[in-house]
Amino acid sequence: MDIVLEAKHIDKYFRKPVDFHVLKAISFQIKKGEFVSIMGKSGCGKSTLLYILSTMDTDYEGQLYLNGQLVPKQNQEHLAYLRNKHIGFVFQFHYLLSEFTVLENVMLPAKKLGEFTLPQIELNALEKLKMLNIEHLANKKASQVSGGEKQRVAIARALINNPTLILGDEPTGNLDSHNAQNVFNIFKTLCTEQGLSLLIVTHDEDFAKKTDRIIEMEDGIIRS
Amino acid sequence: MNNWSIILSIAKTHLLTKAKQTFIAALGVTFGIGSYITLVCFMTGLNTMLDNLMLNQTPHIHIYNEIEPSKVQPIALYEEFSQSLNVVRSIRPKLTQKKIHNAFPIIKYLNHHEQVRRALPQVKSQIFYMAGSIDIGGTLIGVNPLEEAEFFNMADYIVAGSADALNQTENGVLLGIGIAEKMALKVGDRVQVSPVNGSVFSLKIVGLYQSGIADLDAVQSFTTLKTVQRVLGEPNNYITDINVKLYDIEKAIPLAQHIEKEFQLKAIDIKTANAQFETGTTIRNLITYAVSITLLIVAGFGIYNILNMLIYEKMNDIAILKATGFSGRDVQLIFISQAMIIGLVGGVLGLLIGWGLTTLIDHVPFNTEALPTISTYPINQDPLYFIIGFLFAMFSTFLAGYFPALKAKHIDPIKIIRGQ
Numbered sequence: 001m002d003i004v005l006e007a008k009h010i011d012k013y014f015r016k017p018v019d020f021h022v023l024k025a026i027s028f029q030i031k032k033g034e035f036v037s038i039m040g041k042s043g044c045g046k047s048t049l050l051y052i053l054s055t056m057d058t059d060y061e062g063q064l065y066l067n068g069q070l071v072p073k074q075n076q077e078h079l080a081y082l083r084n085k086h087i088g089f090v091f092q093f094h095y096l097l098s099e100f101t102v103l104e105n106v107m108l109p110a111k112k113l114g115e116f117t118l119p120q121i122e123l124n125a126l127e128k129l130k131m132l133n134i135e136h137l138a139n140k141k142a143s144q145v146s147g148g149e150k151q152r153v154a155i156a157r158a159l160i161n162n163p164t165l166i167l168g169d170e171p172t173g174n175l176d177s178h179n180a181q182n183v184f185n186i187f188k189t190l191c192t193e194q195g196l197s198l199l200i201v202t203h204d205e206d207f208a209k210k211t212d213r214i215i216e217m218e219d220g221i222i223r224s
Numbered sequence: 225m226n227n228w229s230i231i232l233s234i235a236k237t238h239l240l241t242k243a244k245q246t247f248i249a250a251l252g253v254t255f256g257i258g259s260y261i262t263l264v265c266f267m268t269g270l271n272t273m274l275d276n277l278m279l280n281q282t283p284h285i286h287i288y289n290e291i292e293p294s295k296v297q298p299i300a301l302y303e304e305f306s307q308s309l310n311v312v313r314s315i316r317p318k319l320t321q322k323k324i325h326n327a328f329p330i331i332k333y334l335n336h337h338e339q340v341r342r343a344l345p346q347v348k349s350q351i352f353y354m355a356g357s358i359d360i361g362g363t364l365i366g367v368n369p370l371e372e373a374e375f376f377n378m379a380d381y382i383v384a385g386s387a388d389a390l391n392q393t394e395n396g397v398l399l400g401i402g403i404a405e406k407m408a409l410k411v412g413d414r415v416q417v418s419p420v421n422g423s424v425f426s427l428k429i430v431g432l433y434q435s436g437i438a439d440l441d442a443v444q445s446f447t448t449l450k451t452v453q454r455v456l457g458e459p460n461n462y463i464t465d466i467n468v469k470l471y472d473i474e475k476a477i478p479l480a481q482h483i484e485k486e487f488q489l490k491a492i493d494i495k496t497a498n499a500q501f502e503t504g505t506t507i508r509n510l511i512t513y514a515v516s517i518t519l520l521i522v523a524g525f526g527i528y529n530i531l532n533m534l535i536y537e538k539m540n541d542i543a544i545l546k547a548t549g550f551s552g553r554d555v556q557l558i559f560i561s562q563a564m565i566i567g568l569v570g571g572v573l574g575l576l577i578g579w580g581l582t583t584l585i586d587h588v589p590f591n592t593e594a595l596p597t598i599s600t601y602p603i604n605q606d607p608l609y610f611i612i613g614f615l616f617a618m619f620s621t622f623l624a625g626y627f628p629a630l631k632a633k634h635i636d637p638i639k640i641i642r643g644q
Binding site for chain 1 (some may be wrong): 227229230234237238241540541543544545546547548549550551552553554637638641642
């Protein structure tokens, strides 16, 4: 099986307010089509790890491989391109651009990537919205849709460039159980039907139990 | 290219959703540029008018025979005293003729000089205007009216009658308006004048002259060369002054020095004669620029503040954009282009307002005794000021946008996302 993401001996220190060794030699792999969840108590470093994996945080020691390629730490332009092309993000607090319509929000990363023409991008975006059953919201302003819907829009946006990896930072943390179930089902479908790899940080044990693999963290190391 | 269209569309959306703030920021630029243009056009118009008031009537080089003491006293020629300290007390000026010797050959020479636009002869004489038993002292200047009108704008200052009338009328005179008022004379009347030697001549008033300098208008009148020569009883080669107009005013100083040396006459150039005038112009320009730059800087700070606030409001958006693959540079460009759009819109509006205001001022009546040729406020609508104003608007908004945008570029998305 192909390995989508590989972390090798990742160490991370917080310098402020006091020196603190957050992540201690973290190594693991995520294979193609694998649905992995990370669990652990608050402050165990799981979010920190996620942001390193997302390439947004480059202040760490060790190596990170995305699709078998070493992720450079310096070139910000290139890192932005990697995030754009290969990684989709879903946050706890939906994070849509509230002044844009739902459709524009979904289209934005694809416009940035610029691999397709505008009508094609629009078609793709509508297709993603349809897949998530929210195509009727396309022309609404992002600020006018409900919380559960926003999260689905965020998932559509994460999918627009057909990434190889979806990263989630407690994507269901802010949703009621019905919507949380809904989001889980969407993730599961993406995983099984489209072969996407998912790495989701969560506190929700029910959610985690249904995933393929649980990485449990404690005090900066992986326990299991 | 594709990148730009997204950046601009994001910038546009930001600006449109905050239409009111955008409008106020643009208004700051509009106000700055509009007042800059109005101020500069008005001030330079005023400067040009004042310059013209002086320069139109003043020859670039004025040549005449100066009455002054001889530089070399006879004692200096006596060899035996050459090693001594010679002190001559109470030196009197040397008696010289007022007339310029060989005036016409000099004028001919000057008119052939490549830097000289025109050299014109004048005869200046002290006379009395006679009204009953009262004598009023004054100056009668003999000129060549048509050429004076052509090269020294004489016609602009003739408030009644014309230069042509003076040229065609035997014993005609263009009376200074101050004298005319004093003596209650009008065009068509006769005025009696008497040169210092005592004889009396009657001259016909063909027009009135108003230079705008009241002191001059109270003493000075114009007539033809021939008439003044007849009044003085001098032959027609009697010329006391030569006025020279050059193509380039900057050449006045060297040419004046050259003429002094070559013809042994006094030659005063306009720069020396009106040095204080130049200083006034420079200082007025300085004030104009200081005020306009202040206005533009204030407008720049307005934009800086609004963009800074906008960036604080848009922290989340910036984090999302960065997380979804926009680089720091893209984010920076988004905010710089917002500033530039504000600058562009505000700048263009400012140009229109500046143009409108200056046009309005240009049509406001402005009548003053001192300036017979002016009927509305002077405005100098030089396109250069509009270009400078626009460039300054773009430059200052760029600067005002650059620093907030730099901050946006370096915002760490993780801090924002985790902070929620």
